[in-house]
Amino acid sequence: MGLVHLCANRFRGKGIEYDDLYGAGCLGLIKAAKAFDAGRGVRFSTYAVPVILGEIRRLFRDGGTVKVSRSLKELSLRLTRERERFLLRESREPTVSELAELTGEEPELIAEALEAALPPVSLTSDAEGSDNSETDLPTPSPEAEITDRLGLHQALSALPPEDRRLIFLRYFQGKTQSVTAAALGMTQVQVSRREKKLLAELRALMTE
Numbered sequence: 001m002g003l004v005h006l007c008a009n010r011f012r013g014k015g016i017e018y019d020d021l022y023g024a025g026c027l028g029l030i031k032a033a034k035a036f037d038a039g040r041g042v043r044f045s046t047y048a049v050p051v052i053l054g055e056i057r058r059l060f061r062d063g064g065t066v067k068v069s070r071s072l073k074e075l076s077l078r079l080t081r082e083r084e085r086f087l088l089r090e091s092r093e094p095t096v097s098e099l100a101e102l103t104g105e106e107p108e109l110i111a112e113a114l115e116a117a118l119p120p121v122s123l124t125s126d127a128e129g130s131d132n133s134e135t136d137l138p139t140p141s142p143e144a145e146i147t148d149r150l151g152l153h154q155a156l157s158a159l160p161p162e163d164r165r166l167i168f169l170r171y172f173q174g175k176t177q178s179v180t181a182a183a184l185g186m187t188q189v190q191v192s193r194r195e196k197k198l199l200a201e202l203r204a205l206m207t208e
Contacts, residue, residue, distance in 0.1 A: 007052045028055030049150040075113040155205035
């Protein structure tokens with residue numbers, strides 16, 4: 001359960017209640033426990049963290065705890081672009097009526113789309129500003145580096161040995177592409193192309 005708290009804390013204060021983050025993390029932990037194979041020689045924590053993070057990130061991909069229709073999201077994006085153009089042209093914020101005129105939409109719908117674009121506010125926050133406030137504040141999480149390292153370890157373990165060595169030489173030992181190429185029996189161009197492909201694969205593995 002400590003792994004769930006470590007992962008959930010990484011997303012604290014980003015628009016979704018901690019209880020929801022923790023709940024999604026617990027679901028990820030259950031999935032990891034069911035799918036874990038000790039025979040592969042990987043520690044459970046190394047395997048579980050990316051699965052837990054994946055379930056938590058799913059909350060954000062699905063639009064968080066407050067569901068907004070696709071049409072409203074698309075209108076919100078249009079309004080953002082129109083607002084930026086208006087600011088550049090007029091040096092002031094546009095009114096709802098002006099945005100309605102620019103987009104051809106009803107003012108009521110414009111107001112709804114603008115509200116949908118705002119980050120959700122915790123219902124447990126204290127509007128009076130007392131010491132009992134439970135509003136989440138975005139603060140750097142000391143556990144973020146731990147989860148990042150575990151996720152990176154898991155992603156690297158999925159690469160072939162030669163690719164892992166390339167990444168190790170370039171990013172753990174700080175070798176140039178030319179030195180890395182000589183060590184691997186490749187050309188500098190081959191190393192450059194392979195490196196770009198591997199970085200894309202690692203990013204995909206750590207964010208899925």
